[in-house]
Amino acid sequence: MARKILCVAEKPAIARAVATHLSGGSFQTHAIRGNQYVKNYEFDFNFGEPWGNCSVTMTSVIGHLTGLDFDRQYKGWMSCPPGALFEAPVQEDVDKDKLPIAENIRNQARYSKALFIWTDCDREGEHIGAEVRNQAKAGNSRIEVKRARFSNTERAHVLRAAREPVELDEFQANAVAARIELDLRIGAAFTRLQTLQLQAVVAVLKEKVISYGSCQFPTLGFVVDRYLRVQNFKPETFWGIKVMLQREGKKVNFLWKRVHLFDRAAVTMMLERCLIAKQAKVTEVNQKPKSKWRPLPLTTVDLQMMGSRFLRLDSQTIMKVAEALYTKGYISYPRTETDQFDKAIDLKKLVEKQFPDGQWGQYAKDLIDGKFRTPRSGRHNDKAHPPIHPVCWVSPSQLNSNEKKVYEFVVRRFLACCSDDAKGQGTDIEIQYGEEKFHANGLIVLERNYLDVYVYDKWESSQQLPNFERGELFEPTEANIYEGKTTAPSYLTEPELIGLMDANGIGTDATMAEHIAKIKEREYVVVHPRGSGRSKVEELIPTRLGIALVEGYDNVVAGLPNSISLSKPFLRKEMELRMLEICAGSKTRQEVVQQSLDMYREVFIHTQRRIEMLKAACRKYLNE
Amino acid sequence: MANAEQIAAQILAAKSLCVSSSWLNTFLASSQRNIPASALTKTALFRVLASDIRQSLATNPTSVFPVDVSDPNVQERRLPGPIPVQVLDIEDIGTSLWSQVEAIERVERGEAIRGREIIRTISVGEDNEATGNGSSNNNSSVGTSSASGSSGHGPHRLILQDAGGTKAMAIEMQRIEGISLENLSIGSKFLLRNATVARGMVLMNPDSATLLGGKIEALDKPWREGRKARLLQKIGSMEAEANQTNDDI
Numbered sequence: 001m002a003r004k005i006l007c008v009a010e011k012p013a014i015a016r017a018v019a020t021h022l023s024g025g026s027f028q029t030h031a032i033r034g035n036q037y038v039k040n041y042e043f044d045f046n047f048g049e050p051w052g053n054c055s056v057t058m059t060s061v062i063g064h065l066t067g068l069d070f071d072r073q074y075k076g077w078m079s080c081p082p083g084a085l086f087e088a089p090v091q092e093d094v095d096k097d098k099l100p101i102a103e104n105i106r107n108q109a110r111y112s113k114a115l116f117i118w119t120d121c122d123r124e125g126e127h128i129g130a131e132v133r134n135q136a137k138a139g140n141s142r143i144e145v146k147r148a149r150f151s152n153t154e155r156a157h158v159l160r161a162a163r164e165p166v167e168l169d170e171f172q173a174n175a176v177a178a179r180i181e182l183d184l185r186i187g188a189a190f191t192r193l194q195t196l197q198l199q200a201v202v203a204v205l206k207e208k209v210i211s212y213g214s215c216q217f218p219t220l221g222f223v224v225d226r227y228l229r230v231q232n233f234k235p236e237t238f239w240g241i242k243v244m245l246q247r248e249g250k251k252v253n254f255l256w257k258r259v260h261l262f263d264r265a266a267v268t269m270m271l272e273r274c275l276i277a278k279q280a281k282v283t284e285v286n287q288k289p290k291s292k293w294r295p296l297p298l299t300t301v302d303l304q305m306m307g308s309r310f311l312r313l314d315s316q317t318i319m320k321v322a323e324a325l326y327t328k329g330y331i332s333y334p335r336t337e338t339d340q341f342d343k344a345i346d347l348k349k350l351v352e353k354q355f356p357d358g359q360w361g362q363y364a365k366d367l368i369d370g371k372f373r374t375p376r377s378g379r380h381n382d383k384a385h386p387p388i389h390p391v392c393w394v395s396p397s398q399l400n401s402n403e404k405k406v407y408e409f410v411v412r413r414f415l416a417c418c419s420d421d422a423k424g425q426g427t428d429i430e431i432q433y434g435e436e437k438f439h440a441n442g443l444i445v446l447e448r449n450y451l452d453v454y455v456y457d458k459w460e461s462s463q464q465l466p467n468f469e470r471g472e473l474f475e476p477t478e479a480n481i482y483e484g485k486t487t488a489p490s491y492l493t494e495p496e497l498i499g500l501m502d503a504n505g506i507g508t509d510a511t512m513a514e515h516i517a518k519i520k521e522r523e524y525v526v527v528h529p530r531g532s533g534r535s536k537v538e539e540l541i542p543t544r545l546g547i548a549l550v551e552g553y554d555n556v557v558a559g560l561p562n563s564i565s566l567s568k569p570f571l572r573k574e575m576e577l578r579m580l581e582i583c584a585g586s587k588t589r590q591e592v593v594q595q596s597l598d599m600y601r602e603v604f605i606h607t608q609r610r611i612e613m614l615k616a617a618c619r620k621y622l623n624e
Numbered sequence: 625m626a627n628a629e630q631i632a633a634q635i636l637a638a639k640s641l642c643v644s645s646s647w648l649n650t651f652l653a654s655s656q657r658n659i660p661a662s663a664l665t666k667t668a669l670f671r672v673l674a675s676d677i678r679q680s681l682a683t684n685p686t687s688v689f690p691v692d693v694s695d696p697n698v699q700e701r702r703l704p705g706p707i708p709v710q711v712l713d714i715e716d717i718g719t720s721l722w723s724q725v726e727a728i729e730r731v732e733r734g735e736a737i738r739g740r741e742i743i744r745t746i747s748v749g750e751d752n753e754a755t756g757n758g759s760s761n762n763n764s765s766v767g768t769s770s771a772s773g774s775s776g777h778g779p780h781r782l783i784l785q786d787a788g789g790t791k792a793m794a795i796e797m798q799r800i801e802g803i804s805l806e807n808l809s810i811g812s813k814f815l816l817r818n819a820t821v822a823r824g825m826v827l828m829n830p831d832s833a834t835l836l837g838g839k840i841e842a843l844d845k846p847w848r849e850g851r852k853a854r855l856l857q858k859i860g861s862m863e864a865e866a867n868q869t870n871d872d873i
Binding site: 229233234236237238258259261262263265266268269272273276435486499500502503504568569 | 696699700717718719720721722726740741742779781795797798822823825827859862863
């Protein structure tokens with residue numbers, strides 16, 4: 001058996017999981033020199049045609065192998081004007097701490113016929129795969145390169161991936177390379193410019209690095225925007241009309257179709273005309289079946305949004321936990337945009353795996369006994385990964401408390417997807433009273449269905465309405481004006497922020513949580529708890545520095561036609577769209593890098609010219 | 625060549641507008657000869673709609689508001705009309721002033737909102753109308769109308785002026801096609817027939833108010849430019865009033 005195949009995963013845990021499945025559990029473990037986490041696992045495996053039976057070395061990297069940086073003479077903060085960083089030469093080097101890992105790959109490649117890449121199947125994974133390939137080729141220029149397509153570490157899935165290798169996606173790897181270069185150049189240029197300029201202005205910034213990132217700033221922009229909306233808000237009084245009828249011992253409240261108006265005299269006049277009319281006429285009585293739809297299959301963005309709402313964990317924690325659950329083989333790959341299940345997936349089999357559970361096992365059995373429904377399909381498909389779903393059952397005793405929460409959410413969501421909608425009977429009654437229309441709605445929940453397992457959704461019966469006949473006249477028991485006040489919006493919460501980032505193309509589902517964590521770490525925003533107990537929410541509030549930066553950058557471009565503030569999502573969104581063009585093959589990496597740099601260079605020049613604006617904003621907010 | 629009486633009769637028949645003879649004579653004197661009567665009538669009507677009706681229309685007792693039209697002590701009365709009126713002001717009373725200000729500011733920044741997404745409108749060209757279907761940010765503000773402000777759903781409160789110069793407040797009781805902050809120009813003409821006035825407010829609905837169109841350029845432009853300032857001023861005076869009441873307590 002002369003053939004040897006080198007397999008490389010993105011993380012040691014995945015290498016181990018895949019090795020376990022491929023070897024059937026018997027492999028030899030070898031430590032590598034210089035890194036205590038990465039191991040080489042050796043075993044035999046029959047890949048089928050064309051490789052056949054081979055000896056395998058399964059190893060891993062730990063994320064990216066290389067980093068991009070400026071040449072030495074540009075590294076010092078004072079070495080060049082910050083604007084020079086848009087063009088300064090850059091170099092890709094293996095990170096110092098990754099050198100032994102790279103060496104291991106080169107060495108192993110020397111004796112291997114083929115390199116089989118097992119990095120995660122997403123853009124980042126594709127780029128890491130390309131880095132691994134470069135090292136392997138350096139060790140053995142003739143090595144054949146293949147890639148495994150997989151989205152979870154369940155045994156059958158891994159075995160199938162091993163026997164159906166595909167090619168590395170060069171386009172995706174290039175998109176990541178472009179992004180890395182842009183982040184480096186734009187980030188470094190603005191960070192140096194603003195740090196050097198602002199340190200001199202305000203005492204509290206003297207020792208501080210004021211970092212800029214093209215995702216961080218729009219993220220901060222959302223937080224500041226909401227904060228200012230709350231601060232600037234002016235409450236206003238409004239008036240509405242309430243109509244109540246007492247019938248069959250029940251009080252029926254009718255709601256005004258106009259909800260409320262901001263003109264007291266007009267509302268008073270309208271109420272008077274109702275009273276003059278004396279009798280109200282029932283214009284509609286509608287009994288109709290209502291349903292509350294079961295949720296869509298779970299995407300990363302949804303996991304982060306729902307998770308931080310229901311599980312009270314921040315999005316970064318949720319992603320870390322989900323990552324761990326994936327690595328251990330309990331759930332599918334947690335980074336996905338897909339909200340539709342492929343027809344090929346045997347969903348019932350996945351439901352059956354949940355039978356042993358003490359909490360939802362019975363529910364899963366009921367699904368298989370006839371209540372199973374094919375999940376709804378959303379409109380997104382990233383063509384790489386299925387929606388997040390449980391791969392197998394795990395006993396709660398094997399999980400820590402956060403893992404339990406996230407796993408439970410993923411399972412309940414999955415079972416809910418495979419359930420029927422909740423069904424009920426709705427009654428809508430509309431009345432005409434004078435010239436005004438009012439309505440009352442009733443709901444009786446008849447079948448809870450998915451609600452029984454998806455405890456996060458609420459849908460409850462209202463009070464039962466008495467009988468009304470269409471066309472009947474009645475005199476309301478009471479009709480009154482009520483007064484209310486508009487209230488300010490609340491500060492931004494993390495799920496809302498993720499929603500905004502997602503809608504505005506800031507970051508990818510994989511990186512959003514990191515950007516939020518970054519602006520907290522940089523002390524641009526802080527987290528304030530509001531309320532307590534079940535109603536407790538964490539709100540994001542900008543610091544003085546955060547507000548100063550956003551206001552400063554907004555002022556820099558104020559009045560300039562067609563210039564976009566760095567606090568707005570537009571520039572980054574455009575860059576993100578260009579990445580997609582690289583992935584689609586319609587633009588090259590160089591084209592995109594050049595175009596995006598030009599876009600940001602323009603703002604950079606404005607910023608340099610009008611740096612006083614930025615300084616003034618910092619003085620305004622940071623000088624006691 | 626058409627004579628003044630013919631044109632006046634045609635406009636009266638078509639639009640129930642009674643054109644003032646002196647205005648019509650001036651109009652005829654300034655227009656070219658040898659224009660067919662039908663074209664001249666059309667032009668005259670167009671000019672009437674673009675004019676200040678205090679100058680262009682003749683009045684009689686039934687074609688103007690009663691002088692005490694705004695008297696809040698009168699519970700209800702009916703005006704047979706027809707009364708031609710021009711719009712001097714329009715406001716959305718279904719949307720808070722503040723959210724209207726926010727909407728205007730979004731337009732000023734060249735942004736519009738679509739769901740959660742913020743869209744840049746400036747580079748798209750001149751057409752920077754903010755017509756989001758409800759801003760997501762408003763969801764959390766319970767009690768605030770979810771309308772995006774500038775294209776709010778009303779109802780609208782208007783100030784109408786008759787040919788004699790009397791002004792009256794009017795409320796859009798039922799949705800009337802053409803009444804919106806963006807599309808209804810200041811100086812547009814309405815014809816009121818059998819309109820009800822309740823507590824000093826003219827009630828407008830599709831049966832009682834017919835939009836004839838038109839615009840008074842000299843009023844419309846400053847009205848639009850000054851709208852944000854007026855909203856802010858109103859908010860300011862509301863605040864001052866609220867503080868006053870608080871102090872009294």
